[in-house]
Amino acid sequence: MARIFVVGSGVVGTATGKGFRHAGHKVTFVDVDEARLAALRSEGLDARDGLDLRAEPSSFVILTLPTPNVGHAYDLTAFERGTASVGEALRESYESHVVVVRSTVPPGTAEGLVQPLLERHSGKKPGEGFTVASNPEFLRAASAVEDFRHPWMTVVAARSTRTRERLGELLQPFGGDIRYFSNPAEAELIKCAHNIYNATKISFWNEMWLVSRELGLELEPIAQTVARSAEGSINPLYGIRGGAAYGGVCLPKDTQGFLGVADSIGLRLPLLKAVVEVNDRMTLEAGRPTGSPASSAA
Template sequence: MARIFVVGSGVVGTATGKGFLHAGHKVTFIDVDERRLEVLRSEGLDAHSRLDLRAEPSSFVFLTLPTPNVGHAYDLSAFEAGTASVGESLRESYESHIVVVRSTVPPGTAESLVQPLLEKHSGRTTGEGFTVASNPEFLRAASAVEDFRHPWMTVVASRSARTRERLGELLQPFGGDLRFFENPAEAELVKCAHNIYNATKISFWNEMWLVSQELGLDLDPIAQTVARSAEGSVNPLYGIRGGAPYGGVCLPKDTQGFLGLADSIGLHMPLLKAVVEVNDQLAGAVGERSGTPVTSAV
């Protein structure tokens, strides 16, 4: 049985804590919102407003704090405050703890923000009293608890091999594909790219929905067919090799040609236009670096 603290008890924190409890671990929830604490306590859960590690054995401290956006930027103020409070608690502990970044954060946050804050407020250095890891969540709000208990993907990253091993031992029993990285920024980028890819796919099909509306077509059976016919849908490795713009005959022809079709029916397709522009820019950049024009990479 592991000793686990969940700092930040919103949807992600609550699902994380309840998942570990169900697996037989001892869990304490930490949050600054007294109303949220009252709800957790009403469910018989151990919930407090302050993290106290003084009498605790070596533990896992999961940071599941909010990281909302303000315009085109992450607001990390609450995340920073929660991390600082963990550092203050580490100062009072005689054991070594693993601090795990589970919130969605910009790549590089674990090492450029979390680690320095913990060192500043604990008076200790990484590896002496604590280590830092990244374990991004892949939870859906409507099914967060079940998603935690039955993950399809678990990502763990830390510079410390022993920390990766311990987190792997903690998370492996839940099942799913378990992947390890040495650089926490890699795991943080996994989560950001994961969400952005999902958003892009939704916007793509919404753009196609607009086209289908103009043409008097029902998109549902079309989208369901393409979901099985397109290599980009059925082959998870298709198109993921960076630095290789698409080329050949079909993709340039149909992306450009479809923009003309959209213009002819008075429809603006900003996503498709951006796809063409990004590919053209990348082809130019790759060609400049190699000294050879790139026209047909796939």
């Protein structure tokens, strides 16, 4: 049985804590929202308004703090405040704890923000009182508890081999494919790319919905067929290499030609236009000698 503290008890934190508790671990929820604490306590859960590690054995401290956006940036105010409080709790502990970043954060946050904050507020160094790991969540809001208990993918990242092993041992019983990385930024980018890919796919099919509507066609059977016919849908490795433009005859012809179709029915397709622009840029990059400056036109 592991000792686990979940710092931040929103949808992700609650699902995470309940999942670990269901697996037999000793879990404490930590939050500053009194209404949220009261709701957790009403379910018989251990919920506190502060983190105290003085009498605790080596534990996992899981950060599931909010990271909302403000315009085109993440607002890490609450995340930083919660992380600082963890550092203060580490100062009073004689044990070593694994601090796990589970919130969705910009790549580089675990080592560029969390680790320095923990050092500053604990007065300790990594490996001498704490280690830092990344374990991003892939939970859907409507089924978060069930998704945690039955994951299809788990990502674990830490510089420390032993930390990766410990976190893997904690998560392995839940099943699913576990991927290990030595750089927490890799795990952080995986989560960001995961969400952005999903958003891009939705926007793509919304553009096709606009086209279908203008042409008097029903999108659903078209989309369901493309989901079986398009290589990008049935081959998980298709197009993920990166650094190479698409070429050949079909893809350049049809992406650019379809922009003309859209123009002819009075539609703007900004996502498709961006696809063409990115490919044009990658084509230019491929033809530029290594180390030469990027063209302003690209």
